[in-house]
Amino acid sequence: MTQPRARADAGRAAASRTAGEPRREQVEKFDLIVLGAGPAGIEAALTARSLGMRVLIIDEAPQAGGQYYRAPNLAVQDMPSTPEKREGDRLRMRLAEADVQTWFNHRIWSIEPSYRVACATGIHNRLAEAPAMIIATGVVEKVRPVPGWTQPGVMGLAAAAIMVKSYKVVPGKRVLLTGSGPLLYDVATKICAAGGDIAAVVDAVPLSTWMQQTTRLARKPKLLAKGLGWMAYLRARGVKIYRGHALCEVLGSGEADGALIRKVDADWYPVEGQEPIQIDCDTVCYGYGLQPGLDMSRLLGAEHVYKRSRGGWTLKTDRFLRTSLRKVYAAGDVAGAFGIDLAGMRGRLAAYTAAMDGRFIEPKRFRLEAKPLKDALPHSASFGRAVNRLSMPRRGLVAFITPETTICRCESITRSKLEMAIQQGAHSLTTLRSATRCGMGPCGGRYCLSAASTILREELEIDFGDIGIVKGRSPMRPVHIRTFTQDFAYSDLPQRKPPPL
Amino acid sequence: MLETLRIDKNIKRAKLVRFTFNETEIEAHLGEPLVAALWVAGVRSLRYAPRDEKPRGLYCAMGNCQECAVMINGMKAEACRVVVNEGMVVTSLRGPR
Ligand SMILES: Cc1cc2nc3c(=O)[nH]c(=O)nc-3n(C[C@@H](O)[C@@H](O)[C@H](O)COP(=O)(O)OP(=O)(O)OC[C@H]3O[C@@H](n4cnc5c(N)ncnc54)[C@H](O)[C@@H]3O)c2cc1C
Ligand code: FES
Numbered sequence: 251m252t253q254p255r256a257r258a259d260a261g262r263a264a265a266s267r268t269a270g271e272p273r274r275e276q277v278e279k280f281d282l283i284v285l286g287a288g289p290a291g292i293e294a295a296l297t298a299r300s301l302g303m304r305v306l307i308i309d310e311a312p313q314a315g316g317q318y319y320r321a322p323n324l325a326v327q328d329m330p331s332t333p334e335k336r337e338g339d340r341l342r343m344r345l346a347e348a349d350v351q352t353w354f355n356h357r358i359w360s361i362e363p364s365y366r367v368a369c370a371t372g373i374h375n376r377l378a379e380a381p382a383m384i385i386a387t388g389v390v391e392k393v394r395p396v397p398g399w400t401q402p403g404v405m406g407l408a409a410a411a412i413m414v415k416s417y418k419v420v421p422g423k424r425v426l427l428t429g430s431g432p433l434l435y436d437v438a439t440k441i442c443a444a445g446g447d448i449a450a451v452v453d454a455v456p457l458s459t460w461m462q463q464t465t466r467l468a469r470k471p472k473l474l475a476k477g478l479g480w481m482a483y484l485r486a487r488g489v490k491i492y493r494g495h496a497l498c499e500v501l502g503s504g505e506a507d508g509a510l511i512r513k514v515d516a517d518w519y520p521v522e523g524q525e526p527i528q529i530d531c532d533t534v535c536y537g538y539g540l541q542p543g544l545d546m547s548r549l550l551g552a553e554h555v556y557k558r559s560r561g562g563w564t565l566k567t568d569r570f571l572r573t574s575l576r577k578v579y580a581a582g583d584v585a586g587a588f589g590i591d592l593a594g595m596r597g598r599l600a601a602y603t604a605a606m607d608g609r610f611i612e613p614k615r616f617r618l619e620a621k622p623l624k625d626a627l628p629h630s631a632s633f634g635r636a637v638n639r640l641s642m643p644r645r646g647l648v649a650f651i652t653p654e655t656t657i658c659r660c661e662s663i664t665r666s667k668l669e670m671a672i673q674q675g676a677h678s679l680t681t682l683r684s685a686t687r688c689g690m691g692p693c694g695g696r697y698c699l700s701a702a703s704t705i706l707r708e709e710l711e712i713d714f715g716d717i718g719i720v721k722g723r724s725p726m727r728p729v730h731i732r733t734f735t736q737d738f739a740y741s742d743l744p745q746r747k748p749p750p751l
Numbered sequence: 752m753l754e755t756l757r758i759d760k761n762i763k764r765a766k767l768v769r770f771t772f773n774e775t776e777i778e779a780h781l782g783e784p785l786v787a788a789l790w791v792a793g794v795r796s797l798r799y800a801p802r803d804e805k806p807r808g809l810y811c812a813m814g815n816c817q818e819c820a821v822m823i824n825g826m827k828a829e830a831c832r833v834v835v836n837e838g839m840v841v842t843s844l845r846g847p848r
Contacts (some may be wrong), residue, residue: 310814310832317813323782323783323784323787323834324765324782324783324834325764325765325780325781325782325783325834325835326762326763326764326765327763327764327765328761328762328763329761329762329763330760330761330762357814390815391811400800400805400807401805401806402795402796402797402806402807402808402809403795403808404810405809405810405811405812406810406811406812408811408812408813409809409810409811409812409813412812412813413787413790413812414758416784417783417784417786417787417790417812418757418758418762418787419756419757419758419787419790419791420753420756420757420758421756421790422756423753423756444758444760445753445758445760446753447753504796504805504806505795505796505806505808656803659800659807659810659816659818660817661801661802662800662801662802662803662805691817692817692820693815693816693817696815696816697811697815697816727814728817728827
């Protein structure tokens with residue numbers, strides 16, 4: 251992060267603005283701002299508009315769609331149609347036709363109370379204000395460090411999915427896919443279908459755990475069939491699938507060049523006496539399921555709860571998707587990683603609640619139209635819950651993190667550095683962050699803090715729920731220095747005190 | 752074995768353009784994510800981390816991790832959130848940010 255410089259710079263930049271150009275610090279006002287234009291955000295925005303609200307929807311991507319309906323990259327002029335693309339195009343079309351303000355290519359970097367949202371677009375800053383917000387920013391992937399994981403050629407399963415789906419590029423010449431959850435098989439199938447060479451699919455979940463969850467998974471027979479279909483497809487193409495094995499090291503001297511996997515037990519600890527198996531590959535894609543991305547709500551200081559069935563730490567909401575903050579609602583995977591099936595429904599419900607709280611609709615209409623949505627949710631979520639329980643990374647993975655393994659990629663901080671700080675009394679994530687800088691780098695702790703939690707959990711023998719999460723800081727994402735200085739003075743920026751120890 | 756990592760099956764892409772990465776010329780499709788163009792060209796090490804000076808590259812592909820940060824025409828940017836343009840000048844970041 252480049253820090254903004256002095257007011258003088260800002261003054262000069264403002265003075266050099268040519269006459270007639272809009273003053274960008276002007277705040278644009280709405281009844282509702284929807285943060286994130288995935289399926290949840292889009293449905294929320296469309297519903298709120300239909301209920302009479304003036305709506306703005308913001309996304310950092312160049313087009314709406316979110317993760318699941320992510321549009322192909324801009325170089326693609328024509329491609330074979332897929333159900334995902336058709337449905338995504340349909341959503342994008344509905345949004346384009348509605349009377350909803352859209353800010354794409356706008357990265358939300360700060361939110362001030364009651365509620366002013368600051369976005370960076372290119373080097374410009376743009377501000378919007380509304381009394382109500384719906385957070386619909388989706389998920390991030392759960393990662394666990396292993397020796398060698400910072401080497402180029404190692405990436406998340408989510409990244410691999412984006413490469414195939416949107417970049418239209420196969421992630422490597424010979425790819426190892428490993429971790430847990432449906433994304434593992436989904437990505438493997440996509441790479442295989444694109445003609446890519448798969449070294450192996452290595453699933454940390456032992457067969458016994460799969461069996462335990464099948465009754466819950468069977469409540470969505472279509473989705474279960476999809477999963478079994480992926481496995482059958484891979485087997486038919488001779489792809490080797492290991493179950494109950496986990497990645498323990500990425501080999502290579504600079505870039506990934508092979509990997510070691512080991513057999514693990516039910517808690518994913520390495521099974522004693524079993525030698526690691528070497529996998530010949532040039533690319534390693536791995537991840538352990540999805541968790542709500544809590545940048546916005548951590549910054550705002552909303553209440554969170556730890557629930558394995560929701561993917562881990564998640565926004566606390568009531569059944570109508572109200573968060574603990576006044577007129578802030580949560581829609582889609584950010585309120586529990588339940589997947590695409592529920593995203594739209596939860597978007598609509600959040601919009602109804604926002605419209606009712608803002609007196610855009612009568613309670614009677616709310617009861618009639620929103621209650622059925624609310625009532626349908628718990629049943630529909632049971633599949634998502636089962637998937638989250640299944641893919642949840644188990645404790646044993648911590649055994650693969652050697653003292654020299656980098657935990658925090660941004661600041662190159664190793665496990666031994668963290669342990670030293672813990673032994674010296676840094677017993678919470680916040681104190682650990684202050685003592686080591688782990689989580690203070692440009693990624694904003696999105697990846698390292700959950701990994702650091704596993705070290706805390708191991709050293710202090712406590713649970714994730716007791717460790718807590720840290721309050722967010724502004725800017726949430728790196729913002730170019732000129733975004734700050736061009737249009738307004740440094741002193742106008744939100745000034746936050748460092749978090750208390 | 753694939754000849755290129757670019758998935759070609761019935762996909763029509765925009766015209767080819769040229770840009771440079773650390774002064775090496777690379778050909779890619781106009782509008783392609785920069786990180787994808789580099790990846791296909793075999794360039795995976797994009798920057799060198801502060802402190803340990805080890806190479807880093809694409810990790811999240813969604814603008815979260817900052818591992819793909821590069822300099823473009825003198826400004827720092829994430830290679831996964833920038834698209835290829837004719838004549839773009841890209842260089843690696845090295846050492847402390
Ligand atoms: C790679 C990947 C593959 C997935 N595949 C599946 C699948 O096959 N099946 C399934 O059920 N679920 C899948 N999911 C889970 C989930 O993403 C989907 O269920 C669905 O996309 C959830 O919709 P959503 O609207 O809640 O969030 P998303 O679709 O994730 O949309 C959130 C949006 O918020 C935007 N955003 C976030 N932060 C900011 C910011 N600071 N500024 C501006 N915009 C921001 C993002 O750009 C994104 O467009 C997948 C997730 C990932 C990451
Ligand atoms: S790869 Fe993570 S920000 Fe670009």
